[in-house]
Amino acid sequence: MVNRKELDPDSSPCAAFGERLRRLRDERGWTQEELAERIGCTGTHVSAVETGRRPPTKRFAASADRAFRTGDSLERQSMALRQTALLEGFPEYVTHEARAVELRLYEVGVIPGVLQTPEYTSALTARAVERGAITPEQGEERLALIGKRQAVLQRTPPPLLFVVLDESCLRRPVGGPTVMDDQFARLIDFAALPNTVLQVAPFAMGDRRPLTLPLYILTMDNRSLLSYAESAQRGRLERETASVVALLTAYHQLQAEALSQAASVDMIEQLRKGIS
Structure with a gap:
């Protein structure tokens, strides 16, 4: 936990998605590796998405929705991230x-x-x-x-x-x-x-x-x-x-x-x- 990066959801749409992903994971007490196992990727990939270094793909977000049982809300949010014609925010x-x-x-x-x-x-x-x-x-x-x-x-x-x-x-x-x-x-x-x-x-x-x-x-x-x-x-x-x-x-x-x-x-x- 010493190296846990602070997230600023206001800094970018990707950061907002990452902050929400971490919050959902923390609420369930899962590590990044445990979430990764549930959605079929690596802990490094989860870390990159949480810290905004990598944008979530539609597949990643849909798998996370299934793991967290959040309907399609994460998938919708990831889709919105790809609306490059839209203004930031x-x-x-x-x-x-x-x-x-x-x-x-x-x-x-x-x-x-x-x-x-x-x-x-x-x-x-x-x-x-x-x-x-x-x-x-x-x-x-x-x-x-x-x-x-x-x-x-x-x-x-x-x-x-x-x-x-x-x-x-x-x-x-x-x-x-x-x-x-x-x-x-x-x-x-x-x-x-x-x-x-x-x-x-x-x-x-x-x-x-x-x-x-x-x-x-x-x-x-x-x-x-x-x-x-x-x-x-x-x-x-x-x-x-x-x-x-x-x-x-x-x-x-x-x-x-x-x-x-x-x-x-x-x-x-x-x-x-x-x-x-």
């Missing part, structure tokens, strides 16, 4: 999103992935590939990840999901009139669910809008808070309570100023009529 956010009991989302310019129709997602991804922003392979991975995220959020019991959309999310045409009509219908159906709240932050809020960049806040089953915020070039997962509470306060202020759900749905209905 987001793959780890996705693993927490799958277990959160409450989600609060604020988006600017684009419908959040968990609410996108397949056609809307495909149109966005196709344009990104055309621009050379991502490769076709990364595009396929992005499509698969959004599908998995949407499926996880349909679990029983479902999480509470609060969404505030900047008006720009609705005004930006993606994929043509038919795609937008279906996307608007999806939002209206979402607002009608018993575990959701949908609001629009209109342009008229002007400088009263406390948030200007996308923000996701998670409440876990132990009531701990996590947040994920991003700019054009980077993302950050925040666990420090004081920092997340400050963001949560700003989110509540945004909700107070935004349109009510009824008024938000009415705006979406009017926009939908305009493209019919």
